[in-house]
Amino acid sequence: xxxxxxxxDDNAILRxxxxxxRGLGYDVVTAQxxxxxxxxxxxxxxxxxxxxxGLPDLDGIEVCRRIRQWTDTPIVVLSAEGSEERKVLxxxxxxxxxxxxxxxxxxxxxxxxxxxxxxxxxxxDGPAILSVGPLELDLARRQAxxxxxxxxxxxxxxxxxxxxxxxxxxxxxxxxxxxxxWGPGYGGESHYxxxxxxxxxxxxxxxxxxxxxTHPGIGYELVAGEGVRGHG
Amino acid sequence: xRRSTTRASLLSRPARRSWPPxxxxxxxxxxxxxxxxxxxxxxxxxSLSVATAGLVLxxxxxxxxxxxxxxxxxxxxxxxxxAYDFVFIPPYYTLAVGHPENWASLGVYxxxxxxxxxxxxxxxRARAEAARRDADARRLFEMTEELVADRPVERLxxxxxLLVCRFFDLRSVVLFLPPVDQGGADRGPGPGDGPLVPVAxxxxxxxxxxxxxxxxxxxxxxxxxxxxxxxxxxxxGTPIGLLGLHGRPxxxxxxxxxxxxANHIALAVERSRLRSDAQRADLxxxxxxxxxxxxxxASHDLRTPLAAIKGAASTLRNPEARLDDDDRAELLVLIxxxxxxxxxxxxxxxxxSRIQAGAVVARREPTSLTDLxxxxxxxxxxxxxxxxxxEIPSDLPLVDVDVTLSAPVLYNLLDNALRHSxxxxxxxxxxxPGVGPDPELVLSVLDQGPGVPEGERAGIFEPFIKGRTxxxxxxxxxxxxxxxxxxxxxxxxDEAPGGGAAFHxxxxxxAAVPELGRA
Numbered sequence: 001x002x003x004x005x006x007x008x009d010d011n012a013i014l015r016x017x018x019x020x021x022r023g024l025g026y027d028v029v030t031a032q033x034x035x036x037x038x039x040x041x042x043x044x045x046x047x048x049x050x051x052x053x054g055l056p057d058l059d060g061i062e063v064c065r066r067i068r069q070w071t072d073t074p075i076v077v078l079s080a081e082g083s084e085e086r087k088v089l090x091x092x093x094x095x096x097x098x099x100x101x102x103x104x105x106x107x108x109x110x111x112x113x114x115x116x117x118x119x120x121x122x123x124x125d126g127p128a129i130l131s132v133g134p135l136e137l138d139l140a141r142r143q144a145x146x147x148x149x150x151x152x153x154x155x156x157x158x159x160x161x162x163x164x165x166x167x168x169x170x171x172x173x174x175x176x177x178x179x180x181x182w183g184p185g186y187g188g189e190s191h192y193x194x195x196x197x198x199x200x201x202x203x204x205x206x207x208x209x210x211x212x213x214t215h216p217g218i219g220y221e222l223v224a225g226e227g228v229r230g231h232g
Numbered sequence: 233x234r235r236s237t238t239r240a241s242l243l244s245r246p247a248r249r250s251w252p253p254x255x256x257x258x259x260x261x262x263x264x265x266x267x268x269x270x271x272x273x274x275x276x277x278x279s280l281s282v283a284t285a286g287l288v289l290x291x292x293x294x295x296x297x298x299x300x301x302x303x304x305x306x307x308x309x310x311x312x313x314x315a316y317d318f319v320f321i322p323p324y325y326t327l328a329v330g331h332p333e334n335w336a337s338l339g340v341y342x343x344x345x346x347x348x349x350x351x352x353x354x355x356x357r358a359r360a361e362a363a364r365r366d367a368d369a370r371r372l373f374e375m376t377e378e379l380v381a382d383r384p385v386e387r388l389x390x391x392x393x394l395l396v397c398r399f400f401d402l403r404s405v406v407l408f409l410p411p412v413d414q415g416g417a418d419r420g421p422g423p424g425d426g427p428l429v430p431v432a433x434x435x436x437x438x439x440x441x442x443x444x445x446x447x448x449x450x451x452x453x454x455x456x457x458x459x460x461x462x463x464x465x466x467x468x469g470t471p472i473g474l475l476g477l478h479g480r481p482x483x484x485x486x487x488x489x490x491x492x493x494a495n496h497i498a499l500a501v502e503r504s505r506l507r508s509d510a511q512r513a514d515l516x517x518x519x520x521x522x523x524x525x526x527x528x529x530a531s532h533d534l535r536t537p538l539a540a541i542k543g544a545a546s547t548l549r550n551p552e553a554r555l556d557d558d559d560r561a562e563l564l565v566l567i568x569x570x571x572x573x574x575x576x577x578x579x580x581x582x583x584x585s586r587i588q589a590g591a592v593v594a595r596r597e598p599t600s601l602t603d604l605x606x607x608x609x610x611x612x613x614x615x616x617x618x619x620x621x622x623e624i625p626s627d628l629p630l631v632d633v634d635v636t637l638s639a640p641v642l643y644n645l646l647d648n649a650l651r652h653s654x655x656x657x658x659x660x661x662x663x664x665p666g667v668g669p670d671p672e673l674v675l676s677v678l679d680q681g682p683g684v685p686e687g688e689r690a691g692i693f694e695p696f697i698k699g700r701t702x703x704x705x706x707x708x709x710x711x712x713x714x715x716x717x718x719x720x721x722x723x724x725x726d727e728a729p730g731g732g733a734a735f736h737x738x739x740x741x742x743a744a745v746p747e748l749g750r751a
Contacts, residue, residue, distance in 0.1 A: 020550075
């Protein structure tokens with residue numbers, strides 16, 4: 001049974017999540033303040049944290065950062081619509097994903113499953129071949145195929161796609177992508193990403209952005225569909 | 233020479249004209265000294281050489297030049313020449329020059345004297361010029377000091393015109409600027425928009441005709457128009473106003489100095505404009521911050537119950553969720569409660585807009601405290617209700633309140649106390665007789681939360697003010713305060729015995745009902 005730590009200062013939300021997540025087979029522990037969340041995270045060793053960003057004592061983003069200092073436990077933050085900067089801060093601070101309030105339990109459950117899967121141990125280099133939905137990336141030979149068709153990509157486009165594929169199903173903030181693909185020192189050049197995302201969608205035949213999804217004001221996600229699989 | 237005297241009379245404050253004129257004084261003094269020296273030297277003449285006498289006669293010339301200028305010096309030279317020839321060059325007491333050598337003495341005397349007069353006069357003039365420039369610089373400095381002083385712009389401009397008026401010894405000075413928006417609108421007066429209006433003046437008032445003439449596109453000179461001058465004032469290269477000067481007849485202005493003063497005024501105007509822009513920007517930022525806070529708080533308070541309802545309903549519908557009957561029942565209760573919570577919050581928002589629209593009118597009537605408290609706590613159920621401790625004596629007088637306003641006050645105070653104290657800690661509602669001169673009751677709500685620091689006690693009743701990052705309504709206390717004030721009552725906060733917050737509400741006792749009265 002997967003143990004989930006649910007942190008929210010609102011009693012009603014906690015009750016709802018406790019019943020809802022237990023019904024889905026999770027073992028639920030709860031906390032109502034940031035300090036309590038930190039001690040529960042340490043004492044109960046949850047495998048997953050659901051964290052509301054508005055806490056009475058500590059900022060949720062700070063809680064996120066502190067948990068990240070000593071554990072890799074996936075964190076999914078709950079946040080209201082319209083607070084995109086806070087979501088970006090939380091993701092940059094180590095959160096794995098976010099869910100916007102109000103949310104359906106199905107959506108939360110899907111996000112939790114994805115977050116858990118990303119923590120499955122992978123080798124330091126990761127698999128050489130990644131497949132995400134219709135997309136297959138051969139990182140060793142630096143080739144990309146969509147539904148079996150070769151796609152001609154520049155080196156940078158392939159790097160970008162590979163980064164998103166390694167984090168498929170997760171929202172990557174612009175800062176995270178830029179720092180990894182373009183290199184340290186990059187982070188504010190969101191217009192690069194808009195241009196590259198546009199080109200990639202054209203080349204991948206993904207004109208509606210269903211595979212390479214934009215989270216406005218936050219970042220990009222390669223939609224995992226039925227999951228990302230690594231071979232060899 | 234002429235230029236120098238004109239400037240001197242213009243620039244020395246009230247020009248002091250001495251009588252007799254300076255050159256006459258110098259001439260007189262030169263002649264007196266000459267006469268004295270001649271008298272002394274006549275006595276000593278037997279032992280004086282012709283050349284020595286000539287040398288001594290330099291003195292009256294220098295005296296005349298330094299006190300009376302070159303004109304006086306020239307007169308002294310002429311007089312000295314005559315005296316020298318007449319008295320000291322033999323044959324004495326004739327203008328005849330006996331010995332040819334004496335022609336040379338006389339010639340040397342005249343040339344040397346004229347040169348001395350010339351040099352001394354120019355040194356004198358240079359010193360006067362330096363003194364004048366020094367005075368100008370000092371006054372310019374004083375004016376600059378005045379203009380950078382931190383005062384309201386109106387006072388600054390009044391002061392500036394007065395200084396210009398004095399500086400140039402003018403009849404009147406008027407400063408014209410574009411009209412300033414009084415409403416504090418977001419658009420400041422830009423260059424060149426709208427007609428110029430006089431904003432400050434000094435000296436004698438100008439006639440409307442003169443004012444009109446000064447601001448006319450081309451300065452048209454009236455009958456005595458030569459005395460009217462308009463100086464443009466510009467800042468950052470764009471004209472921002474006009475300085476109108478009305479001088480005395482025949483007066484001329486030092487354009488350079490005027491331009492310098494005009495620049496100083498322009499800088500002062502620009503500086504004050506920038507400052508007011510900055511203040512306006514600060515204000516807008518503050519308004520924006522408050523609006524954001526309100527949006528955030530309202531959004532949180534609307535969304536949280538909505539999120540609970542949505543989550544509970546979607547769990548109930550989810551075929552994958554394995555729920556027992558208790559879970560289902562609790563989720564249904566949750567949905568019901570949160571719908572009420574949402575409805576109350578929407579009600580609060582409506583209350584707040586009623587308050588802001590000034591539409592709250594109290595209708596006070598004698599009310600039993602039991603009824604009032606009953607209304608106030610009716611909305612609390614379950615665990616929340618269990619935390620409430622009511623300490624209400626039984627034999628209380630009726631209070632004079634509007635139940636429709638006071639019950640929400642009580643609700644909001646209790647709700648606030650429940651939310652800001654540890655779960656399961658009790659919240660006490662206590663009613664005691666007041667200590668004031670009039671019969672009254674004090675209703676107190678005491679919690680065991682962190683309390684309200686002394687400095688924040690006034691601000692806590694402002695809408696959408698909450699603990700730093702704490703979630704939850706910032707509305708309840710604001711509404712409570714407004715409803716209390718609408719009834720002319722009193723609501724305040726201090727510290728509960730255990731360190732938590734204590735909110736107190738003073739309610740006036742209703743006037744005794746007639747048949748129970750003593751009369």
